[in-house]
Structures are given as C-alpha cells and as structure tokens.
Amino acid sequence: MSRMILRKMRKNQKGVITAVKKDGELGRRIRDMGLVPGTEITVQGRAPLYDPVALRVMGSVISLRNNEADFIEVEVQP
Amino acid sequence: MTAEFRIALAGNPNSGKTTLFNALTGSRQHVGNYPGVTVEKKEGVYRLEHTKINIVDLPGTYSLTAYSEEEVVARDFLIFEKPQVIVNIIDAANLERNLYLTTQFFELGIPVVIALNMIDAARDRGIEIKEDRLAEYLGVPVVPIIARTGFGTQKLMEETVRQAAKKKEWNPKPISYGEDIDSTLLDLEEKITAGNFLIDTYPARWIAIKYLESDQQIIDRGRKENAVLSAVLEKEVEAVARHLRETMETYPEAMVADHRYGYIKGILQRGVISHKYDKDRLYTSDRIDKVLTNRFLGPLFMGLVLFALYTFTFNYSELPVAWLESLFGQLALMADHLLPDGQLKSLVVSGIIDGVGGVLGFVPLIMFMFFGIAILEDTGYLARVAFMLDRIFRIFGLNGSSVMAYILSGGIAGGCAVPGVMATRTLRSPKERMATLLTAPFMNCGAKLPVLALFIGAFFSENKAQYMFFFTILSWTVALVLAKLLRVTVLKGESTPFVLELPPYRFPTLKGLFIHTWEKTWQYIKKAGTVILGISIIIWAMMTYPGLPEKDKEKFVQQRQEVEAAYPAMIVAGSNMTISEEEAAERSRMLAAIDRAESGMALRYSVAGRVGTALESVSFLAGFDWRTNIALIGGVAAKEVILSTLGTAYSLGGDNQDQSGSLGQVLAADPGWNPVKALSVLLFISYYAPCFVTVICISREAGSWKWGAFSMVFNTLFAFILAILVFQIGSLFC
Incomplete structure (x- = not known):
C-alpha cells in the first residue's frame, strides 16, 4: 500500500481516495461526482493526448484533467 | 372533484x-x-x-x-x-x-x-x-x-x-456532519433563529449549512438582510475552518460533502444493494470505449462521426431547403403578378418575402443539425468528443465541446454559423461557451463560399485549391486565437473545472429525439422570424430610398424609347414579325442594359449608396471603394447579398443569379481591382460582422443584446485592421 497523487496512477490501477485537497468550485465539482475519501477508483484510461484521465467511480465513468487530478490523493494497491 | x-x-x-x-x-x-x-x-x-x-x-x-x-x-x-x-x-x-x-x-x-x-x-x-x-x-x-x-x-x-x-410541512432532516461541524451548526442555527435572519425564506439549519459551505449567493443575501449578524456568522465559520485546516487539513465544505456520502454509504450498507458480479467487471459500454476512445482509433472514428454530422446536416437538408426556396420563389412570383408595380410590390417581394424566406430557409438545416446532435448527445458520444479534444482546445481557453460549434459553423468549409452558435448549448462551462459562440462565426459558412470562389477564381485562378485550403486553415487560426484573446480579456477567468461524466452508451429513443429537435427548431423560428422581418425591411428601405429624382428617371425612360424606336416591329404584337431574331435579341439586350444602369444608379443614390460613398473616406485605407462598401453593408443582412449587390453596383443587374461568372470577369478586368485589393476584401468578408440571423442567435444564446452588438463591432474592427494591414503592406510590393 502506498499513497500517491491521482495524476501518477497507471492505466487499470486501482485505489482508494484518501484526500481531496481543494476547496471552492473545483473541490465542489470533484465531490459532487463522488470523489471523496473512502471511494474506490480505477483508472479506466486516458484521452489520446494523455489528458484528461477517465476514472471508474461508483459504477460510472468520470473524466477530469490532470491538473485537477493533482488535488486528489489515493492509496493504491501495489 | x-x-x-x-x-x-x-x-x-x-x-x-x-x-x-x-x-x-x-x-x-x-x-x-x-x-x-x-x-x-x-x-x-x-x-x-x-x-x-x-x-x-x-x-x-x-x-x-x-x-x-x-x-x-x-x-x-x-x-x-x-x-x-x-x-x-x-x-x-x-x-x-x-x-x-x-x-x-x-x-x-x-x-x-x-x-x-x-x-x-x-x-x-x-x-x-x-x-x-x-x-x-x-x-x-x-x-x-x-x-x-x-x-x-x-x-x-x-x-x-x-x-x-398530505400537504406536509417542509421538514429538514438532520444529517450529521461530524462533531466539529455539528456543534457549529447548532450554534449558527440558534443565532439565525434568534435574529430572525432570512428564515421567512429558508430553513434555519439550511442557511447555517450554506454559510459553512461558503455559498456566495446565500452569504450575499445574508449581508443585505443583516450585515452585522452575517459578519458574526462568517467569523464563526472562519474559526471552525481554521481549526479544521490545522487539525485535519480539510475544509468545512469538504466535511459536509464527505458526511453526506457517509450518510448514503451507511444506508446502502444495511443490505439495500447487492452486486451479483465483481464490481470491476467491464460492461458493454466500457468495452465500446476501449475502441472509441483508443489513442489511434478514437480520433479516427471521431473524425468520421463529425464529418458524418456535417454531411447529414448540410447535404441531407439540401432537398427541403430547395423546397422552401421554391415555395418562397412561388410566393414572390405570385406577389409579382398580383401587386401593381411600385414601392409596395418592391417592399413585399424584396423586403418581406426575401427576408422571411431567408430565415425560414435555415429551418431544415437547424432541424437536421439538432437531430444529429441529439443522437450524439443521447447516445453519450458527445461527452467522449469533449473528452478526447479537451487537451487541444484548453490551450485556447475553450474546452473539448467547442469543436462541434466550429465544425457546424464552417470549420469544414460550407457550414452555417446559425446552427453552430446554437450548438454551443452543449457546453456546460459559461465562459468557454461564450468564447466559442463569439468566435464560431469566423468560420467560412456556406454563404461566404461563393464570394471566396468568385474572388479566388478571378484573381488567383492558378492556385484555386491552395487558396481555398488556406482560407479554411486561416479561419480556424483566427477563431482559436481570438477565442484565446477573448478569454484573457473580456471573458477573463480560470477555466471552468472539466469534471465530466462519461455516461454509458445508450440507444436514444425516437420520441426523445423528435421532441428535442422540434423544440429547438420552434424556438429558432419564433425568435429569429420576428426580428429578422423588421431588419430585412430596414435594409430593403436603405437600398431603395430615396429613389432617383424624376429628372434622372426620365433620362432612362427616354433611352428606352430610343431603343424601342430603333426596333419598332417588336411593339406590334403578332406573329408576322419583320425583325430577325438577332435584332430581337439585340433589342432586349439593350433594354436590359438600361435597366441595370438605372438600378445601379438608384443604388448609389439610396441611403445605403450614400453611406457607402461616405465610408470611402475611411475604407480607402483597406482599398474599398463605394461599390464594395454597399455590398458589405448588404452583407450584414445576409452574406448571400454581397455578390448580388456588388453586381448591381457594377450595373450588372441585381436579380439574375448566374451573373457571378461575368462579375468575376468584370472585376478582373477593372483597373480599380488587383490581387492585393481582392485579398483585402476577401479577408474582410471572412471576418467582419456576422449576418443578422447569427447576431440574433448570439444575443439569444448569450442572454443579452450587448453580446450581439459586441460581436458586430469587435468582428468588424478586427476584420478592418486585418484588411488595412494586408492592403497597405501588399501595395508596397505590387
């Protein structure tokens, strides 16, 4: 088990969110989508130019930009 | 009962x-x-x-x-x-x-x-x-x-x-947000209730939650209601915020959100939901995505889809557009027969029927466009387009969804800015959306194409294809660069978060598609139809009044009589003609020439003509003469008008549509024209004020007439500066 920021995660890697370090509109939008501590995520893939990233969260697929993923910390399975 | x-x-x-x-x-x-x-x-x-x-x-x-x-x-x-x-x-x-x-x-x-x-x-x-x-x-x-x-x-x-x-009273459910927040909430709630603070409108606990979430709308209302109490509440929130930051590196709003999810998880864990399969199993939708958002296949497929949308919108609507055109042609013909010659007839035919026909002519286009977009949207593919293109469009302060508006507006040459501007509705971020809808009209729409074709044919005929391609690429460059410019000036601001759901692929329902399409189309007819009628009447009046003075009219009457005297046999109606066919052709040719000379002179004498002449004192900088100016004024009504007006100004006869070849020849032979001037005019036409239907759509979509006016002024200024630069620098070398 190790912690890393979401941007660094590889395709198909799984993890559990430990923190979302952002307030304001962006923070709100991230939480609205269910990206809160304790949520399991899987990196589904990336856009052709490696950005944004697509995540599987609670049965839906959410995309966010890499610079938005920087605020999300994840505990990943090795 | x-x-x-x-x-x-x-x-x-x-x-x-x-x-x-x-x-x-x-x-x-x-x-x-x-x-x-x-x-x-x-x-x-x-x-x-x-x-x-x-x-x-x-x-x-x-x-x-x-x-x-x-x-x-x-x-x-x-x-x-x-x-x-x-x-x-x-x-x-x-x-x-x-x-x-x-x-x-x-x-x-x-x-x-x-x-x-x-x-x-x-x-x-x-x-x-x-x-x-x-x-x-x-x-x-x-x-x-x-x-x-x-x-x-x-x-x-x-x-x-x-x-x-049951007519139940509103009954807020107390959800727990953790100890720190809960105790603050209780305290705030007490103060809010005691101070009778906004509680006629909102539940007290809800106001307290919104203060904790730093909800700007509620805080603004609170300050207006009772600035002192609001300050007390804000201070208390700040204290708990500081405490949370120092002890747990989090924010009150994050705590509230986390506990809402906690409340949900708590309920779902009590045997509400069960998963038969592994949660990480790939669903059909995910498998489709493996192909459709694949690094190589994804963009390829997207190109095909966007091209198909474009073809569907513009090619398949051709037939209904032609029907509408012929319907309005019939109407104009009927009015022509029924009404006596004169001002009223001119108003009905050129002002009303042409104007309304111009608006309704777009209807099939818009229906097809919305139908196509509805399919992309309802299937879930549109979100993938935004996902794949976001990285590129973000550079220019836009987002991935902007591409549709650009393509429909003429990103593939020959679109139309009206459906393009309306397609920006699919963008959820307000600033990106504004920047897109203000720059979409820079694309080469179908009405600009004949102008491009004519000028390129007349002045750059050796490299036609290259020039057409150049103008398409240039349009994209101009639109994107100006979008960036707008996003760092009038539409300044952080990019809107792009946290986007990629919904599972679904089959759209036909009923949904039809309702969606009809709604949007009807809105267009209602809004554009009423306004454009007034504007086309104004433009018609500008190009008609004041009419030529009697003295000049008489001159033309006299000329006609001379021609008729020279070929008298035609006046006698009957079958035993004495003049030859050549003579008859010559006669009608000369009469038509006189008509054209008269309408050319009348146009110059009209308000539009005078404005065009007056503008020469400025427009000479870019090389435009009064004839070009009139055509450009007409082009604000609709870009289709540019060539026919230019034709009239050169006394080539305004009505016949097939004069573009001859107009091209006239311009190419005219000593007042050269390739530099042609390029300057072309650039101006490509980027100056959008046509009125587009301006109305921009105003409607942006929610204010100010943006419509802005696009007219901004685009015209930009185009004019560009034209001056090209003309002045180009003239140094020619």
Whole structure:
C-alpha cells in the first residue's frame, strides 16, 4: 500500500481516495461526482493526448484533467 | 372533484430525467426560459383520473450549489415556488452518487418521492436493489421505474399524488456532519433563529449549512438582510475552518460533502444493494470505449462521426431547403403578378418575402443539425468528443465541446454559423461557451463560399485549391486565437473545472429525439422570424430610398424609347414579325442594359449608396471603394447579398443569379481591382460582422443584446485592421 497523487496512477490501477485537497468550485465539482475519501477508483484510461484521465467511480465513468487530478490523493494497491 | 398539484422533477444529468418527463407529459410541454438566464424551463401536464399534475422539469444537476446557473435556478425554484413534491429520479446503476443530490433535498426538507430508474439496466449489471429497505431507511417512498418503456410511471404518479395530498410541512432532516461541524451548526442555527435572519425564506439549519459551505449567493443575501449578524456568522465559520485546516487539513465544505456520502454509504450498507458480479467487471459500454476512445482509433472514428454530422446536416437538408426556396420563389412570383408595380410590390417581394424566406430557409438545416446532435448527445458520444479534444482546445481557453460549434459553423468549409452558435448549448462551462459562440462565426459558412470562389477564381485562378485550403486553415487560426484573446480579456477567468461524466452508451429513443429537435427548431423560428422581418425591411428601405429624382428617371425612360424606336416591329404584337431574331435579341439586350444602369444608379443614390460613398473616406485605407462598401453593408443582412449587390453596383443587374461568372470577369478586368485589393476584401468578408440571423442567435444564446452588438463591432474592427494591414503592406510590393 502506498499513497500517491491521482495524476501518477497507471492505466487499470486501482485505489482508494484518501484526500481531496481543494476547496471552492473545483473541490465542489470533484465531490459532487463522488470523489471523496473512502471511494474506490480505477483508472479506466486516458484521452489520446494523455489528458484528461477517465476514472471508474461508483459504477460510472468520470473524466477530469490532470491538473485537477493533482488535488486528489489515493492509496493504491501495489 | 378535481385536484391540482404542482411537482418538480429533479435528478442528475444522464439519469433519464428527460425521458421520464417526455413519457409523462408527451407533447403537452411548454418550453420557456427562467427569467434573466439562458437556462430552459420546461413545464408539462400529467393527468391521473381527476387529478391534474403540473410538472416542472428542473435542469439536471449533481448538486445544489451556487456555482452554476442551472443549480441556482433549480434551488431558487424549489425555495420560492414551493412545489408540493419533488420527484427525484435516480439511476439505479449509480445509486450512491445519485443519492448525493437527494441528501440536499433532505436538508431543505421538501417532500421527496424517489423514482428508481433503469432498474432493468441495473439488473443486467448484476445490481439488485431492495427498494422497500431503501424507502424505509431514507424515510421517503421509492418507486422502481423504467422511463423508456413507461414501466412504473403510473404507480410513481399515484404515489406522488398521495404524498402531495398530505400537504406536509417542509421538514429538514438532520444529517450529521461530524462533531466539529455539528456543534457549529447548532450554534449558527440558534443565532439565525434568534435574529430572525432570512428564515421567512429558508430553513434555519439550511442557511447555517450554506454559510459553512461558503455559498456566495446565500452569504450575499445574508449581508443585505443583516450585515452585522452575517459578519458574526462568517467569523464563526472562519474559526471552525481554521481549526479544521490545522487539525485535519480539510475544509468545512469538504466535511459536509464527505458526511453526506457517509450518510448514503451507511444506508446502502444495511443490505439495500447487492452486486451479483465483481464490481470491476467491464460492461458493454466500457468495452465500446476501449475502441472509441483508443489513442489511434478514437480520433479516427471521431473524425468520421463529425464529418458524418456535417454531411447529414448540410447535404441531407439540401432537398427541403430547395423546397422552401421554391415555395418562397412561388410566393414572390405570385406577389409579382398580383401587386401593381411600385414601392409596395418592391417592399413585399424584396423586403418581406426575401427576408422571411431567408430565415425560414435555415429551418431544415437547424432541424437536421439538432437531430444529429441529439443522437450524439443521447447516445453519450458527445461527452467522449469533449473528452478526447479537451487537451487541444484548453490551450485556447475553450474546452473539448467547442469543436462541434466550429465544425457546424464552417470549420469544414460550407457550414452555417446559425446552427453552430446554437450548438454551443452543449457546453456546460459559461465562459468557454461564450468564447466559442463569439468566435464560431469566423468560420467560412456556406454563404461566404461563393464570394471566396468568385474572388479566388478571378484573381488567383492558378492556385484555386491552395487558396481555398488556406482560407479554411486561416479561419480556424483566427477563431482559436481570438477565442484565446477573448478569454484573457473580456471573458477573463480560470477555466471552468472539466469534471465530466462519461455516461454509458445508450440507444436514444425516437420520441426523445423528435421532441428535442422540434423544440429547438420552434424556438429558432419564433425568435429569429420576428426580428429578422423588421431588419430585412430596414435594409430593403436603405437600398431603395430615396429613389432617383424624376429628372434622372426620365433620362432612362427616354433611352428606352430610343431603343424601342430603333426596333419598332417588336411593339406590334403578332406573329408576322419583320425583325430577325438577332435584332430581337439585340433589342432586349439593350433594354436590359438600361435597366441595370438605372438600378445601379438608384443604388448609389439610396441611403445605403450614400453611406457607402461616405465610408470611402475611411475604407480607402483597406482599398474599398463605394461599390464594395454597399455590398458589405448588404452583407450584414445576409452574406448571400454581397455578390448580388456588388453586381448591381457594377450595373450588372441585381436579380439574375448566374451573373457571378461575368462579375468575376468584370472585376478582373477593372483597373480599380488587383490581387492585393481582392485579398483585402476577401479577408474582410471572412471576418467582419456576422449576418443578422447569427447576431440574433448570439444575443439569444448569450442572454443579452450587448453580446450581439459586441460581436458586430469587435468582428468588424478586427476584420478592418486585418484588411488595412494586408492592403497597405501588399501595395508596397505590387
């Protein structure tokens, strides 16, 4: 088990969110989508130019930009 | 006895809300706008025996914050219009996330009925939901439905009526947000109640939560109501915020959100939901995505889809457009026969029929465009387009969804800015959307193409294809660069977060597609139709009045008489002609030449002609003479008018459409024209003020006439500066 920021995660890697370090509109939008501590995520893939990233969260697929993923910390399975 | 209820339909985007609304209300819908914003307000009626249920379809939202227009509209509606019940539609396959919005209804305390939608799709995914347990733990009725087939909708409405009939008071549900927040909440609530602070409008605890979430709308209202008390509340929130930051590196709003999810998780864990398959199993939709958003295949397929949308919109609408054109041609012909020669006839034919025909001529285009977009949107593909292109468009301060508007506007040469501007509705971020709709008209629309073709043919005939390609690339460059310029000046601001849901691929319902298409098209007809009629009459008057003085008219009458005297045989009607065919041809040729000379002179004498002449004192900088100026003024009504007006100004006869060849020859031979001037004029035409229909659409989509006016002034200035530069620098070398 190790912690890393979401941007660094590889395709198909799984993890559990430990923190979302952002307030304001962006923070709100991230939480609205269910990206809160304790949520399991899987990196589904990336856009052709490696950005944004697509995540599987609670049965839906959410995309966010890499610079938005920087605020999300994840505990990943090795 | 008949009863009447008013309910709101609310839920996440992609939860099937629109499908349910269509299933309940069918064609009994009314679409308007919420006052002051561009968010659509849809209302419809459902009848259950003797009960009339008025349903308001709230915009699809994930939350009820103050960050987006949609969310503000939704919660203001709930608070100020107080519907008796909210029907909260929830995607059964995505229960946890969808219930997040529900918790915010609980915070308001408004009675909720949950419509658990797409239970079939959830079952296919191996998800089983015990709705009775869910209802028990949430404390609200839960009705499983399948909106697409109509399954369960009657039961849903029966339950809704039962709840509405109870006329329950609003009863906020106390959700716990953790010790720190809870104790602060209690304290704030006490102060709010004691100070009688906004509690006529909002529940006290809800106000306290919004202060903790630093909700700008509520804080602003609070300051207006009682600045002193508001400051006290803000200070207390600040204290707890500091405490949370120092001890746990978090924010009050994050705590609130986390605990809302905690509340949901707590309920779902009590045997409400069971998964038959492994949660990480790939669904069909994910498998499709493996191909459609693949690094290599994805962009390729997207190119094909966008090209197909373009072809569908413009090629398949050709036939109905031609029908409409011939219909209006017939009308004009009829008016021509019925009305006596003179001003009235000219007004009806050139002003009214041409003007209204111009607007209605777009209708098939718009219908096809919206139909195509509805398919892309309802299947879920549109979100993938935004996903794949976001990285590129972000550089210019836009986002991935901007590409559609550009392509429809003429990014593939020959589109139209009207559907392009309207297509920006699919962009959810306001600033990116404004920048897109203001720059989409820079693309080469179908009406600019003949102008390009004529000038390029006349002056750059050796490299036609290269020049056409160059102008297309240039349009993209100009649109993107100016979008960037707008985003760092008038539309300055951080890029809107791009947290976007990629909904599962679904088959659209035909009913949904048709309702969607018809609604949008009808809005266009209503808005554009009324305004454009007035404007086309004004333009017509400018190019008609004042008429030539009698003295000049007589001159032309005299000339005609001379011609008729020279070929007298034609005047005698009969079959035994004495003049030869050549003579007859010569005669009508000369008469037509006189007509053209007269209309050319009349045009110069008219208001438009005088304005064009007066503008020469400025426009000479870019090399434009008065004839060009008049044509450009006419082009503001519609770009199609440019060539015909230029033809009239060169006395080539305004009405016949097939004179472009000869106009090209005349211009190429005219000593006043050269390739540099042609290039300068072309660039100006490509980028100056959009046509009036587009300006009206821009104003409507942007929600204010100021933006319509802005686009006219800004585009014209930009085009003029560009034209001056090209003309002045180019003239140095020629």
